[in-house]
Amino acid sequence: MGSLSRFHKIALISLGAVGGGLAYYQINSGKNEKKYGAYNSWTTNFTPSVKWDKNWDQEPESIVRPKRSDEPEEENKYNEKLEKARSKAVRHLFLIRHGQYNVQGETDKERTLTDLGRIQADLTGQRLASLDIKWDLLVKSTMTRAQETAAIIAKHLDKDIEVKDCQLLEEGAPIPPEPPVGHWRPEPRFFQDSARIEAAFRRYFHRAPPEQTKDTYTLLVCHANVIRFFVCKALQFPPEGWLRISLNHASITWISIMPNGNVVLRSLSDTGHMEPKYITSR
Structure with a gap:
């Protein structure tokens, strides 16, 4: 690899400060120079291995009787009951x-x-x-x-x-x-x-x-x-x-x-x- 420009040096220093969140950093110089890039391993097509179970203690949606229809009046009643069932404190x-x-x-x-x-x-x-x-x-x-x-x-x-x-x-x-x-x-x-x-x-x-x-x-x-x-x-x-x-x-x-x-x-x-x-x- 040829000598690094001032910009490249600053970029490398910045990458070092970021630490383990970077998967790789690539710089090629000369005629076959390619674009450099930094990728966070947890931001690219990330899927949690275990998803949080929101219903672990019976969330309000699971204890309020479902709507009987999509009529506005029924929707309003359901939302009122849902709001009353929600927790408000820690x-x-x-x-x-x-x-x-x-x-x-x-x-x-x-x-x-x-x-x-x-x-x-x-x-x-x-x-x-x-x-x-x-x-x-x-x-x-x-x-x-x-x-x-x-x-x-x-x-x-x-x-x-x-x-x-x-x-x-x-x-x-x-x-x-x-x-x-x-x-x-x-x-x-x-x-x-x-x-x-x-x-x-x-x-x-x-x-x-x-x-x-x-x-x-x-x-x-x-x-x-x-x-x-x-x-x-x-x-x-x-x-x-x-x-x-x-x-x-x-x-x-x-x-x-x-x-x-x-x-x-x-x-x-x-x-x-x-x-x-x-x-x-x-």
Whole structure:
């Protein structure tokens, strides 16, 4: 290739700044010089490998009775019902993993928080309080470590927050992971845990009801396997990939469900409010 002109050099520098989005850049000089071009691989005949399922939580069009005819009056009635059924607010879900606990305990009651686990829960409670959010609901798994974590967090929140227990949020094995984990094979539990954790997802993950006019903020204090599965399901990622996600103790995972049904992951396993010496995951 011959020497590059000033224009070509600037073009190459610009291409370098753009990075991996460019498939190729070709410059030929001399008598057989060809046109140069840059192509974004994702803009040329792009087809999503997986399309977003808008009806994942029953969108308004699927629950409003279809039109009986194309008459203007019938069309107006249908549109009015459709508008009334539409969500108007955002549901914010904060998924909190319990703090570090005594893994040597043989029963759930013996699997209490360690001293470090109580510190982690307290720091997370302080962090949640500092967000200056009006919390609507605190839901906690009925397992001991989640109950203790939630109790510590609640000390930092408004006294009038509604608090509930939920057995559906207990720890379990949601679905066989991919890739498989050789040393972890709880196959008998999948039949029981999978249906329960799926039911928990359906209970808490949905668009705001049409009568809700303000955004809501819900805290779910539960467990790593449950949260990881929820994240995959909410984002419509392959759920069997849940075990590839690592979550710190007392971490904050924030998911927002928009009125149009889109789901936004705002933070995952956030423990930035803790000093490194307090951060653990196992």
